[in-house]
Amino acid sequence: MSGEGSARKIVGGWLLLGGLLAAAILLSLMVGQIMITPAELLRGLMTGAGPGSLTLRVLRGPSTLTAVGAGAVLGASGAIFQILLRNPLAAPDVMGFMSGAGCAVVAGVAFGLFIPLPILAAIGGLVAALLVAGLAFHRSGRQSPLTLILVGIGIGFFASAVSSFLVLRMPPQEAADAQRWLAGSLTARNWGHVLQVFGLGALLFVVLALQVRAMALLELGDELAAGLGAHVERARYGLICTGVLLAAVGVAVAGPVPFVAMMAGPLGMRIAGVRHPASRLTAAAIAGATITVLAEVISRSAIPGLQLPVGVMTGIMGAPYLLWLLWKEVEAGEL
């Protein structure tokens, strides 16, 4: 498709983005307590035998693929809110939707509810989103993106506090697991997690693809979008719901990993050099997957013998970026 700068530059951008993800996946499969060479991995893939095969099937394959899936849904979710609110701070992690999803999962476990995690996460995320919209509601019907973001940060803290409270009341072993999960964790993922995140993720990506044209119109402002045939309110609610559900799918398999959703959109857009919402969402998904896989491999190999939760790594990467964004907002006189 034309319409986005020079074609060659765009192709180069996509190749770079895809190459980075491929490299991150390979790295994640190779690195660990035991190093596995690409040759051994290939042999394992072909013959189904040897250390390569064990790594792919059991040790690292499922965790790595879960990281790919979780990163992709979180990245796409972040890009949805960033495009809708025209603000790089808008993302489900910053705005409390993921903390809400995490809180609902912890509550479900604490109260012994037999509800599947993705459904709990979806309910928690949607409730958080409703709270943000309700608290930021203004009679004029228009609230600034920054108001929504700040209210969202508040809701996020509240949800995290509730989660902490629930964890404190759990038995010690359960509490330790929950604590770890709340920090964002990809250890000991199995093929069930992979299937879950890719299955639900693929479904939501189809739903999202059907809304991309409306999104491209909303980007032009409500009045033009309406003039161009968009059902403005309906389209906006549809996209918000899709964004919250994508984040919930990520939370259900990886916990509320911070900052992936926020970082992926701008990073993907820069690397691929794209502008149209369809391209931005795709680039954000790939960038989100790359960030998460890298964070996962670093978190388990940075300190030998110690397995850090992946969220610790994304936090270390994301917090400086968040501070830089806030500093830019201050410079621009927005805050």
Add this chain to the structure above:
Amino acid sequence: MTGNGLTTTSLTLGYRERVVIRELSIAVPDQRVTSILGPNGCGKSTFLKALARLIAPASGQVRLSGDDIGKIDTRTLARRLSILPQSPKAPEGITVSDLVRRGRTPWRGLLAPWSEEDASICAQALQQVGLSDLAERPIDELSGGQRQRAWIALVLAQNTPYLLLDEPTTWLDLAHQLEVLSLLQKRNRDHGTTVVTVLHDLNLAVRFSDHLFLFGANGLVAEGTPEEVITPDNLQAAFGLRALVMPDPLTGRPMIVPY
């Protein structure tokens, strides 16, 4: 009132405290260039938005070919009538061609790929506004006049028989104002597009319009050809403006000289 074209019947706009248009029944002449004039706050923008269904009337209707505009399917309406709001804001980094392509949205099926026809209509729109060479440039890098022409290309690509524009010349210098209005006039003459604009500059409106609606603080003051509408009495009534009206030496149309 039924029949052809864009009409209003007993249209009332605004809220209980503040009604800006009351019981207005007019017909926009088809295939002409029409301008809506009036002082700030008289409701001319509100009126234009109501014509494009961006604002729901308090009572009465806007009709398009006899159908109540509020009951027309959104996409069907977007194929018949387009609106360019005042000072639209482009997403950061978007190119001219990406912007213009989005004008085709109402014509495309949900899964329909980009067609030859879409491409040629976009190319034509870009050519009509003189931006063919700048199609791959980001909007942010264009001058004010070029940017406004890019937005006009977006609504031209929408390819509707009715084209509504809210103050399309705001923030432009005089040369670019003329440029924008002549290209709208050319579109009208070449394609028979009904053009309705809200304009600030009275002399430019007279120069480029076939039909005028002149609003004052208390509603419609006059409508008709520029010669019929632009009279010292009407200007006094609408703007509280004391002015001489004399023939424009170039076109012979009325020209306003305030004193």
